[in-house]
Amino acid sequence: MALRSASDSQTFIIGCGISGIGAAQKLLKHGFHNVHIIEATARSGGRVRTGRLGDNIVEIGANWMHGPSKENPVFRLACDYQLLDKESMSEENQNIDIGGHPLFVPNWFTSSGRKLGPETMGPVMEFFMKLLEKSQQFHDGGGEPLPSVGEFIKAEVERLAPEEWKEDQANIAIKMAMINTLLKLECCVSGTHTMDDVGLGAFGMYKTLPGLDCIFPGGYEGLIDHMMMELPKDVILYNKPVKCIHWNYTKNGPKTTGTSFPVMIECVNGETFAADHVIVTVPLGYLKKHQSTFLSPPLPLHKLHSIQRMGFGTNNKIFLEFEQPFWDEDCEVIYLVWEDETHLADVVSDVKMSWIRKLIGFNVLKPTERYGHVLCGWIAGWESEYMETLSELEVLHSVTQLLRIFTGNIFTLYKRFTA
Template sequence: MMAGQNANILIIGCGIAGIGAAQRLIRHGFNNVRVLEATSRSGGRIKTGSLGSNIVEIGANWIHGPSQENPVFRLACQYQLLDKESMSEENQAVEVGGHPPFIPNWFSSSGRKLDSEMMAPASELFMTLFEKCQEFHDSGEEPLPTVGEYFKREALKVANEEWNEDQTTKKLRLAYLGTLLKVECCVSGTHTMDDVGLGAFGMYKTLPGLDCTFPGGYEGLIKHMMNELPKDTVLYNKPVKCIHWNNTYKQSSQKGRTCPVTVECISGETFDADHVIVTIPLGYLKKHQHTLLQPSMPLRKLHSIQRMGFGTNNKIFLEFEMPFWDEDCEAIYLVWEDESALADIVSDVKMAWVRKLFGFTVLKPAETFGHVLCGWIAGHESEYMETLTELEVLNTITQVIRRFTGNATIAPKKLLRSQWFLDPYTCGSYTYVAKGCSDFDIDNLAEPLPLPGSKDQPLQVMFAGEATHRSFFSTVHGALITGWREADRLLSHYTTPAGLVTSKL
């Protein structure tokens, strides 16, 4: 019998990191594993909803890099949740570098459709510069502090030196580059690319495979994983107030032995544990960093939490009677002709928040979804959008679409939007590497407490979740891998001879 089989293990958060950790521990013979979930549902930032009769993803959208290296893809195949095309070897071999090659339509604010010949040089320049931005991490250089600053400097240089067409074309291309910066804000989950560290940007690694979706919804994956956990493993509606570690919570244990950690819920209920795996989002950690743990986290951990970025990226789904886009169109870009200064923020959030909406992706296939668009908006403008009523959002976006298409009769039938910033247990969408961040910040965040070298019982409080993965932060597969990592850390602790336990990040 393994020494740790009866260890009390508590997992905070029932997102994919928490579920993955619980599954692994239970499979390896741990008997006392429980998950405390603040809400009434499992899945965390994987959240499937509906717009009329259509399945839509309110949270995680794609499997990024669906190939054999991606554990989410392997599980989705195992549970038979994907279509044949997504599972094909051809699909797994495609290299997209984090930017799937969508077939676009462009509309300008003067109500005309722009042609691809005019926009192509801007698209090519954008991809070239972003590939360069990703190289600075490995080269150890950082010519400017942020991705946004570097991109703007280099883009303006090329535009001034090489785009010799008329001024109108040049201005339109620069305006489109501004739109593409807004796209990148959504991809990175940041308010502005001026907040994203240039030297750290290349820490994020992509996997091969053409990003794919779940025909039956991403939550199908969570459902299958949950079905493999013993009944009553997860306790719902248990928001945690404080994790008391290092025997600081003086209360006699009911089982006659003292556990070093006591988790106190907002309700006043307490749970004793030998080990706690914290899988809550970085946004929540940032907001509650000084009260969530008692004693407080070491300074180096607190500083890393403060330095790392956690932003908001929201979706706005719209259903139409008829499409105003081409049949083969996969993405619609809105180009504001008066925005040629490469700005990815708006000057007046309340009056002009909708300008941060870069455009839409088209939900495919139309036979399944009808005519549904998913609008994308990041940053403080996105957070402001969350405070408006659905009707206010619908009216504003309807006016924008009418202006850009030149068609005054277009009217979406239905609207559904996400509100990740207002979600009290998420406080945003996902992690990015902010200005001043480095690999060490993610390592600091992932490091268990007490820190190495302490004489106290090891692995009392452990950390998982997408923010704790060096190269897959912001992804579902990154979150799952970190849940497994912390489970393996405990397995290693209980199967390695005393004194040889290693900290394995």
């Protein structure tokens, strides 16, 4: 069957996240006129979602723009739409290379209610960052001594820490506990339950772009809104979850009437759409769950195996607004250090009873003039998934108890809370 021309062909995109919207933009600019996006929900944007905590903008989904420099297409779009402040768009900001780890000003609180200073914790941060950089070197050269990043870092800490900290014997236990907190932080960064699940040889594959991470002052969804404005109003079909994409349709699927099409999209509600081309932008998790039924015939075996082998974890945020801050004025991140966690492990032994221990700390939303006194807590892994089964009241109770332990009860009551 001869394919129809670009002006006549029917093209459907599954998923109205930023990838689907971007694909539709590009197709329309290159002469494809019959383009539609099929979206399972009632909204656009996918994992980009901006919400509110009282009068404050908070990012429920994507949080920062990483690597805001000219090599980053999202940065170029944000500049075109004038969504960033002058500092974020400056040449100086674009040229800073942070290697994927922002240089936040920290406060450290411990489970005995102590606040530690940079003279104790600063060297631990430097030591851990060196180990992370070392973990990334095996991708190019090979010869990794251990299977995972977690195993490698724990082995290196055990090997190097006695010499590294020999001049500060009194604080070795608290420094080991801090390493534990930083391992949990890396679980959030890598989107994994444990760093023992992250392959050491592949860890260096992720390449960071230069530029100091920045936020969208008006919310990340502003980017989606501007991209959507460039699409015709009738392009997106909402509330239509796709059940199955029948490809090689003329050979294997039911017959169409009139013009023959190679693909048929079947929705959960029974509605069907005939197509010449289909672009699939659904999340990996959806493909994992529905890979046996989402495509007919199934994908080739090597692609199915790739979907099965690719992993990802769960990250959750907890937003807290306070009447007054208990952290320093210049503080940008708060780390919680459990003093009894001197044995290196980035998972808890009892998820149901101790899930809150996986909460590594909080980002302070800046600037204060825009956000007030708002913290964003981070928790990853199975502990994060367990938190999702709890009510907001149960989570609030656990976080309240946590902060009372770590701050010595100096924090004031919340104004607002959401998880």
